[in-house]
Amino acid sequence: MIRVExxxxxxxxxxxxxxxxxxxxxxxxxxxxxxxxxxxxxSTTQKILIGLLRGYRGRAEVLGRELHAWRAADxxxxxxxxxxxxxxxxxxxxxxxxYFQSLYPQAGHDPLTVLDRLGLAADAHTRVSEFSxxxxxxxxxxxxxxHDPRLLYLDEPTSGLDPVNAHNVRELIRAQRDVGKTVxxxxxxxxxxxxxxxxxxxxxDGAIRLIDSPRALRLQHGKPMVRVESVVDGALRQTDFPxxxxxxxxAFLAALQTGVQxxxxxxxxxxxxxxxxxxxxxx
Numbered sequence: 001m002i003r004v005e006x007x008x009x010x011x012x013x014x015x016x017x018x019x020x021x022x023x024x025x026x027x028x029x030x031x032x033x034x035x036x037x038x039x040x041x042x043s044t045t046q047k048i049l050i051g052l053l054r055g056y057r058g059r060a061e062v063l064g065r066e067l068h069a070w071r072a073a074d075x076x077x078x079x080x081x082x083x084x085x086x087x088x089x090x091x092x093x094x095x096x097x098x099y100f101q102s103l104y105p106q107a108g109h110d111p112l113t114v115l116d117r118l119g120l121a122a123d124a125h126t127r128v129s130e131f132s133x134x135x136x137x138x139x140x141x142x143x144x145x146x147h148d149p150r151l152l153y154l155d156e157p158t159s160g161l162d163p164v165n166a167h168n169v170r171e172l173i174r175a176q177r178d179v180g181k182t183v184x185x186x187x188x189x190x191x192x193x194x195x196x197x198x199x200x201x202x203x204x205d206g207a208i209r210l211i212d213s214p215r216a217l218r219l220q221h222g223k224p225m226v227r228v229e230s231v232v233d234g235a236l237r238q239t240d241f242p243x244x245x246x247x248x249x250x251a252f253l254a255a256l257q258t259g260v261q262x263x264x265x266x267x268x269x270x271x272x273x274x275x276x277x278x279x280x281x282x283x
Contacts, residue, residue, distance in 0.1 A: 001182040002026035006058035018044040019206040031183040033193040036203035042186045076104050079144035083155040085136040089129040108147035118142050133160045155186040190270035204278045222267035231259040
């Protein structure tokens with residue numbers, strides 16, 4: 001769905017490139033996470049891939065076509081959810097969606113159905129100027145989904161959402177993958193990326209440091225240990241045991257006979273791995 005080779009872009013007047021020599025692919029039916037702190041080059045890369053920035057060096061191919069040869073009709077194949085929603089505030093939610101739906105050749109989804117999926121059906125006839133930040137964010141996603149695109153670009157799709165609506169949005173993104181859509185997810189939220197992404201790329205100072213699946217990264221960078229927390233004589237005790245031959249470890253088996261409260265493998269989080277690999281924080 002996306003093929004990028006040696007992509008480099010420098011803003012006019014900048015001392016150096018915002019992104020440099022990026023190379024990666026995004027496969028059909030994949031949720032691909034583009035992760036990094038603010039200023040890492042995530043939004044610049046997305047703007048190039050959706051055609052908002054020109055003048056790049058290298059190769060960028062989307063939906064089988066090099067972006068230099070991109071045609072207006074090709075836009076029907078992509079949907080974009082920006083981090084900062086931009087709507088017609090004097091129009092209702094339904095009027096916004098009907099207007100944007102009219103710009104595409106395909107009929108796509110029924111706007112009321114999309115609003116209902118995002119918990120906005122009751123506010124379909126409310127002016128967007130009266131919406132909260134979270135409601136505008138959900139309407140932003142509704143607009144990206146409306147014309148049933150093959151490829152979705154989503155920038156911080158759960159930003160500003162309460163836990164219930166954030167969960168619903170995550171489930172909706174998974175549902176897109178389950179029907180064969182591809183999602184390019186830009187975020188600095190490692191928990192979101194860990195839950196959703198099939199693969200992630202770590203981006204720092206405009207360069208990719210690492211690409212792999214979250215599971216592979218956790219196994220590679222975690223400790224092959226199991227931690228048992230138990231209560232012994234009224235005090236909480238933590239004991240670590242090696243994973244190798246765990247079932248034959250007499251001390252581990254004995255620990256299971258005590259007042260066990262939790263058992264956890266000592267996997268690294270994506271945030272831990274990011275800091276370990278890049279030496280940088282996501283903040």
